Amino acid sequence: MTTVQIICPSCKKTGYIEISDDLIKSTSRGLLAVNVTSNYVCQHSFIAYIDKNFAVRDYFIADFQIEIPDFPEEKKIKDISLPDKAILNLDLIKLNMTLTLLSNILRAIFYKNKIVLISHQPFLNTHIKNFFNYIIKNTFDFELFIISEEEYKKEKKSFKDCLVLEGNKVIKDPYKIIEEKKAKVERQIVNQFLNEFDLGYSYITLINEINKAYTYSKAIVDFANTQSQEEEKESESSIIASILDEVVSQDKYINTVITDYLYNEFKIKIDKVYLSFLFDIVINYFDVNLKNKISVNP
Numbered sequence: 001m002t003t004v005q006i007i008c009p010s011c012k013k014t015g016y017i018e019i020s021d022d023l024i025k026s027t028s029r030g031l032l033a034v035n036v037t038s039n040y041v042c043q044h045s046f047i048a049y050i051d052k053n054f055a056v057r058d059y060f061i062a063d064f065q066i067e068i069p070d071f072p073e074e075k076k077i078k079d080i081s082l083p084d085k086a087i088l089n090l091d092l093i094k095l096n097m098t099l100t101l102l103s104n105i106l107r108a109i110f111y112k113n114k115i116v117l118i119s120h121q122p123f124l125n126t127h128i129k130n131f132f133n134y135i136i137k138n139t140f141d142f143e144l145f146i147i148s149e150e151e152y153k154k155e156k157k158s159f160k161d162c163l164v165l166e167g168n169k170v171i172k173d174p175y176k177i178i179e180e181k182k183a184k185v186e187r188q189i190v191n192q193f194l195n196e197f198d199l200g201y202s203y204i205t206l207i208n209e210i211n212k213a214y215t216y217s218k219a220i221v222d223f224a225n226t227q228s229q230e231e232e233k234e235s236e237s238s239i240i241a242s243i244l245d246e247v248v249s250q251d252k253y254i255n256t257v258i259t260d261y262l263y264n265e266f267k268i269k270i271d272k273v274y275l276s277f278l279f280d281i282v283i284n285y286f287d288v289n290l291k292n293k294i295s296v297n298p
């Protein structure tokens with residue numbers, strides 16, 4: 001048995017867990033995910049990711065689960081062969097890429113932000129590159145540069161627009177897109193991937209989640225583009241209405257219109273958090289401001 005110190009990611013309270021050496025040894029695939037239930041360290045429940053040297057590599061807050069909407073059967077990818085291990089070794093990805101790092105890269109892709117990943121493990125570079133090429137195939141365009149620390153230092157200027165990541169650390173975030181609390185959907189999707197033992201299933205599920213995010217946000221964009229785009233004439237009532245009221249009611253109105261649209265089109269009920277995740281993609285990736293497309297005044 002080895003005692004491992006853990007720190008609650010929510011309240012930072014410290015606790016200890018015992019892990020048997022056999023258990024760590026048997027975890028050949030990825031990191032060991034330990035479920036810490038509430039009332040063990042503190043009132044929170046979370047998952048600690050532990051590597052074979054008994055070091056905690058990352059945490060996932062399990063308290064708050066977002067209801068991720070379903071994806072119509074006909075849109076789901078079901079059969080997909082795993083890539084050749086020489087091209088993309090998923091075990092290596094799961095062993096070496098943390099939840100935080102993978103979520104941050106995904107988030108940058110959803111925000112159309114170029115990414116620099118500073119790598120200290122050159123043997124991994126091709127696998128990481130291929131991993132994203134495979135899982136994002138046919139959906140989002142993205143630019144990911146995987147370089148050494150030296151290269152980064154030399155070329156810093158040419159990467160000034162990029163989100164720069166080094167392991168769990170955010171080195172540079174020029175557009176302030178990484179705020180852990182707001183990347184909940186990305187973290188949940190990645191946690192699902194890392195936590196699922198069946199390699200093929202975890203891989204397909206991740207691809208489907210990315211497809212889903214793309215399909216739904218793109219559908220919102222297409223729908224918004226069919227709405228009246230006439231220059232909004234300022235009516236007397238909108239001048240009279242206080243600006244704040246107007247903003248609030250327009251937000252609410254857009255939420256309702258889009259929720260109804262997604263229900264009619266895909267038969268899905270959409271969670272508030274997931275909807276705002278889609279809206280972030282709509283505005284940041286597709287560069288569409290729904291407020292200019294969908295107006296309260298008929």
Ligand SMILES: [Zn+2]
Nearest residue numbers: 008011042044
């Ligand atoms: Zn806590």
